[in-house]
Amino acid sequence: xxxxxxxxxxxxxxxxxxxxxxxxxxxxxxxxxxxxxxxxxxxxxxxxxxxxxxxxxxxxxxxxxxxxxxxxxxxxxxxxxxxxxxxxxxxxxxxxxxxxxxxxxxxxxxxxxxxxxxxxxxxxxxxxxxxxxxxxxxxxxxxxxxxxxxxxxxxxxxxxxxxxxxxxxxxxxxxxxxxxxxxxxxxxxxxxxxxxxxxxxxxxxxxxxxxxxxxxxxxxxxxxxxxxxxxxxxxxxxxxxxxxxxxxxxxxxxxxxxxxxxxxxxxxxxxxxxxxxxxxxxxxxxxxxxxxxxxxxxxxxxxxxxxxxxxxxxxxxxxxxxxxxxxxxxxxxxxxxxxxxxxxxxxxxxxxxxxxxxxxxxxxxxxxxxxxxxxxxxxxxxxxxxxxxxxxxxxxxxxxxxxxxxxxxxxxxxxxxxxxxxxxxxxxxxxxxxxxxxxxxxxxxxx
Amino acid sequence: xxxxxxxxxxxxxxxxxxxxxxxxxxxxxxxxxxxxxxxxxxxxxxxxxxxxxxxxxxxxxxxxxxxxxxxxxxxxxxxxxxxxxxxxxxxxxxxxxxxxxxxxxxxxxxxxxxxxxxxxxxxxxxxxxxxxxxxxxxxxxxxxxxxxxxxxxxxxxxxxxxxxxxxxxxxxxxxxxxxxxxxxxxxxxxxxxxxxxxxxxxxxxxxxxxxxxxxxxxxxxxxxxxxxxxxxxxxxxxxxxxxxxxxxxxxxxxxxxxxxxxxxxxxxxxx
Numbered sequence: 001x002x003x004x005x006x007x008x009x010x011x012x013x014x015x016x017x018x019x020x021x022x023x024x025x026x027x028x029x030x031x032x033x034x035x036x037x038x039x040x041x042x043x044x045x046x047x048x049x050x051x052x053x054x055x056x057x058x059x060x061x062x063x064x065x066x067x068x069x070x071x072x073x074x075x076x077x078x079x080x081x082x083x084x085x086x087x088x089x090x091x092x093x094x095x096x097x098x099x100x101x102x103x104x105x106x107x108x109x110x111x112x113x114x115x116x117x118x119x120x121x122x123x124x125x126x127x128x129x130x131x132x133x134x135x136x137x138x139x140x141x142x143x144x145x146x147x148x149x150x151x152x153x154x155x156x157x158x159x160x161x162x163x164x165x166x167x168x169x170x171x172x173x174x175x176x177x178x179x180x181x182x183x184x185x186x187x188x189x190x191x192x193x194x195x196x197x198x199x200x201x202x203x204x205x206x207x208x209x210x211x212x213x214x215x216x217x218x219x220x221x222x223x224x225x226x227x228x229x230x231x232x233x234x235x236x237x238x239x240x241x242x243x244x245x246x247x248x249x250x251x252x253x254x255x256x257x258x259x260x261x262x263x264x265x266x267x268x269x270x271x272x273x274x275x276x277x278x279x280x281x282x283x284x285x286x287x288x289x290x291x292x293x294x295x296x297x298x299x300x301x302x303x304x305x306x307x308x309x310x311x312x313x314x315x316x317x318x319x320x321x322x323x324x325x326x327x328x329x330x331x332x333x334x335x336x337x338x339x340x341x342x343x344x345x346x347x348x349x350x351x352x353x354x355x356x357x358x359x360x361x362x363x364x365x366x367x368x369x370x371x372x373x374x375x376x377x378x379x380x381x382x383x384x385x386x387x388x389x390x391x392x393x394x395x396x397x398x399x400x401x402x403x404x405x406x407x408x409x410x411x412x413x414x415x416x417x418x419x420x421x422x423x424x425x426x427x428x429x430x431x432x433x434x435x436x437x438x439x440x441x442x443x444x445x446x447x
Numbered sequence: 448x449x450x451x452x453x454x455x456x457x458x459x460x461x462x463x464x465x466x467x468x469x470x471x472x473x474x475x476x477x478x479x480x481x482x483x484x485x486x487x488x489x490x491x492x493x494x495x496x497x498x499x500x501x502x503x504x505x506x507x508x509x510x511x512x513x514x515x516x517x518x519x520x521x522x523x524x525x526x527x528x529x530x531x532x533x534x535x536x537x538x539x540x541x542x543x544x545x546x547x548x549x550x551x552x553x554x555x556x557x558x559x560x561x562x563x564x565x566x567x568x569x570x571x572x573x574x575x576x577x578x579x580x581x582x583x584x585x586x587x588x589x590x591x592x593x594x595x596x597x598x599x600x601x602x603x604x605x606x607x608x609x610x611x612x613x614x615x616x617x618x619x620x621x622x623x624x625x626x627x628x629x630x631x632x633x634x635x636x637x638x639x640x641x642x643x644x645x646x647x648x649x650x651x652x653x654x655x656x657x658x659x660x661x662x663x664x665x666x667x668x669x670x671x672x673x674x675x676x677x678x679x680x681x682x683x684x685x686x687x688x689x690x691x692x693x694x695x696x697x698x699x700x701x702x703x704x705x706x707x708x709x710x711x712x713x714x715x716x717x718x
Contacts, residue, residue: 021648022614023707024623027714029631029686077635108632108685132685165636166675353640396636423635 033079034164036072037107037131039097040065040083041124042090042114050117050146060149061090061115064124067153068111068160070197071171074419075161075397076426081107094127099134107131111160122146126156128163138163150199155446170392171196174442175399176214176223177417179203180435184406184413189437191225193240196392196441198431204238213257213388216442218264223440224248226258235269237284249282249289257301257345262308268292270300270313279313279330292330303355304328305348305372312336312346312355312372323357325372336374341366345388348372350443351395354422358387358400367400367420380424388437393444397421399430401437614702622694631686633712634678641673643712645680647687653700655692660684663707683710 041061050057057063072078087101094112102110113126125141140159142152151172158169179192191204191211204223205211212233214225223238233255235248248258248267256277258269266281279292279302293299297317304311312325323337323346337343341361348355352372359366359379365386368379386402399419406413415437417430430436615623637643646663662668662684668677687693687708695703 020614021705021707022703023709024615024620025709025711026624026627026631026683026686027711028624028628029633029710029712029715030629031633031635031715033635034632108689130681130685132688161636164678165634166678167636167638351638 033077034108035081035106036078036109036111036164037081037086037102037105038065038069038072038111039086039088039093039113040090041112041126042094044114044116047115047117048119048146050122050149052147052149057149060117060122060146061113064115064149064153064156065111067150067197068157071154071157072161074197074428076421076423077161077165081105097129097131099129099131102129102131109137109160109164111156113156117146120145122149122152124149124152124156126160128160150195151445154195154197158444158446167396168394168444170394170397170441170444172446173393173444174216174220175417175430175439176204176216176442177401177432177436177439178211178214179432180415180437181207183411191223191238192432192434192436193223194432201433204240204243213438213440215259215440217260218262218443220442220445222260222264224258224260224267226255235267248284249287259303261304262306268302268304268311270302279311292328293326293333294330299324301345303347306350306352310348310372312348314344314346323355323370323374325355336372337370337377338374339377347389347391349391349395350393354395356389356391356398358389367398369398369422378424380420380422381418381427386418388439390439390441392419392441399439399441401439403437614699615696619694619696626690626694627686627708630690631710632682633715634675634682637675637679637712637716639716641675643675643679643716645676645683645710647680647683647708647710649687649706649708651693651695651704651706653704655695657687657691657693660687679710679712683708686710 040059041064043059043061050060069080072080085105087104088098090112092098093110094114097110097112099110108131110129110131111126112129113124116123121143122145123141123143126139127136128138129135130137138159140156142155144152154172157171161167161169161171173196174193175196176191176193179190181188188207189211190207191214192201193204194201205227210228212226214223216223221240223240225236225238226233227236228234235255235258237246237248238244239246249255255269255271258267260267261281265285266283268279268281270277270279276296277298277300278294279299280289281292282289292302292311293313293315295315295317297315298321299313299315299317302311302313309328310325311328312323314321315324316322317324318335321342321344322335323343324333324335326333336355337357341359343357343359345358346355347357349369354369355372356367356369359368364382364384366379366383367381367386367389368377370377380398383402384405386400389398389400391398397419398421399417402416402418404412404414404416415435417432417436417439418427419430420427430439648661648663649657650659652658662680664676667673668680670676693706695706
């Protein structure tokens with residue numbers, strides 16, 4: 001009996017000593033961009049200078065780190081720390097970083113690396129460090145031709161972005177757009193292509209003909225666009241690598257907004273026939289045209305969902321121009337935009353979750369996004385005139401163009417390219433050599 | 448038989464008498480209690496220079512009159528650097544000690560405090576910052592007394608009990624949260640439509656440094672389409688490392704040595 005009592009007494013005491021796990025909910029944090037230090041890539045002794053066009057780049061390691069920094073800064077997610085504050089030199093940092101020094105300047109992540117340049121080869125290796133825990137997070141090496149150093153910088157940026165955010169990057173990508181020069185009444189429009197950061201601009205057409213709405217193929221090798229030949233619109237295909245240009249179709253009446261299907265086998269577009277504009281697809285190989293919508297209203301701006309099962313487009317079948325979604329065979333048409341205003345240029349996100357659009361209401365233009373079912377509409381940016389959003393490869397950033405008012409003398413007009421991320425806070429001008437409009441973002445080049 | 452009847456009647460009479468006495472108390476109208484006010488507990492440091500309340504001054508003056516020797520009593524609380532001088536400036540003669548004991552009796556845990564005082568040597572007594580006297584002077588506020596006692600760990604049995612009753616008080620939890628809020632850099636590219644919560648279990652040392660950390664939903668890290676979770680978990684671990692030592696209570700280690708932090712980005716990113 002005594003034993004039993006003592007056992008009960010013991011259990012009473014011990015159970016009294018065990019406590020429930022204390023839980024604390026952390027629901028707030030710091031939304032500032034992540035402080036990251038990008039140490040200049042160390043140049044291996046014996047390396048040669050990089051020759052690009054007419055320029056000679058002496059310290060390509062530092063140039064690569066600058067490109068990475070600019071990419072990060074523009075993303076709005078990272079805060080690259082100033083190099084003046086770095087305590088440790090790159091020659092030591094790439095071997096073994098002294099984390100205390102990097103913690104001192106409040107860096108949470110660190111990029112180090114080295115570059116070796118020979119006559120015809122550039123080898124870059126980099127490491128991403130978690131400064132707080134002192135652990136390596138990522139280490140990769142790339143080899144390419146020396147004049148390709150900017151792409152190496154973009155690929156490194158993408159790898160770091162992916163490791164630190166969990167989503168694909170978008171830095172190693174290109175933008176095709178319409179380059180514009182001359183006064184508003186007499187604009188010369190050429191097709192141009194550049195890196196996503198505005199570097200490496202190349203002109204694809206001469207400017208003899210008016211070009212509109214260029215769009216990348218999923219493989220990034222082809223661009224489809226609309227060009228006027230003898231005042232008639234034609235849909236063209238242009239091979240970027242070879243420069244070969246091909247007419248896809250010579251359609252009667254007005255043709256608008258050609259765009260590739262996700263598998264790259266079809267082009268979807270709208271064209272006006274008998275005074276009525278509907279949506280059609282054309283198989284690129286067989287050139288077979290298929291009608292998708294058949295309605296008395298104007299249906300334009302079609303865009304496929306990433307899985308190719310659905311198409312979003314705009315139509316005035318309700319009386320005002322609104323956004324609709326249908327199956328890719330044209331069935332099951334549903335209106336998804338219901339708010340006040342006129343909606344146009346819907347584009348499906350590469351993630352598949354959102355549709356970007358241009359909206360006009362109250363005399364102003366907005367770029368916004370909504371879910372594929374039409375819910376959660378958010379207007380990201382507002383301006384006098386802006387339109388034609390195009391998604392970055394990771395579906396986080398939108399590029400669009402903006403036009404300014406002309407003054408009483410007809411001067412002051414300009415068209416510029418802008419980007420904005422889904423938060424709506426990180427709006428940035430993309431500097432181009434000339435005015436630019438109708439931008440289209442490629443998918444990742446190095447995927 | 449008669450005896451048992453007599454006893455029964457006697458007992459029943461006693462019971463009826465007692466019931467008659469106690470029932471009126473139950474019939475009383477309930478006391479109209481004032482609403483409960485939340486009070487933030489502020490720790491009184493050794494270096495406090497808060498002037499005594501007027502009431503405390505009066506008590507001090509009474510004590511002063513009882514003293515045989517003429518002493519100058521400061522209008523302000525003695526700074527910590529002058530602790531050693533305190534016994535000289537405010538001596539504790541026998542009569543004063545008696546009064547002190549009477550005051551102590553009115554407190555929640557008089558015995559424990561007394562034991563602690565008894566355990567301390569004469570030398571220690573001189574060294575010690577006497578919280579009881581200060582508590583008596585500062586309007587006998589229970590909360591403030593408890594906090595003052597915390598300052599001196601040798602006299603904190605009552606405060607230890609208080610900590611054990613609650614693992615973390617609201618203000619302690621808020622302090623810990625505020626500390627981690629400042630350290631946690633949320634990855635901004637997280638997908639909005641996903642579950643953005645990471646639970647991390649910690650084993651802490653007494654000083655708040657982290658002995659061991661464990662991500663509770665570790666399996667999610669390697670699941671397809673959950674790449675963001677690894678990033679989120681890493682950001683949470685980074686925040687803990689940056690913040691340590693964590694702001695934990697000085698007492699009740701057994702209660703908070705195992706701590707679970709739920710990092711929830713849903714509220715911030717989804718709005």
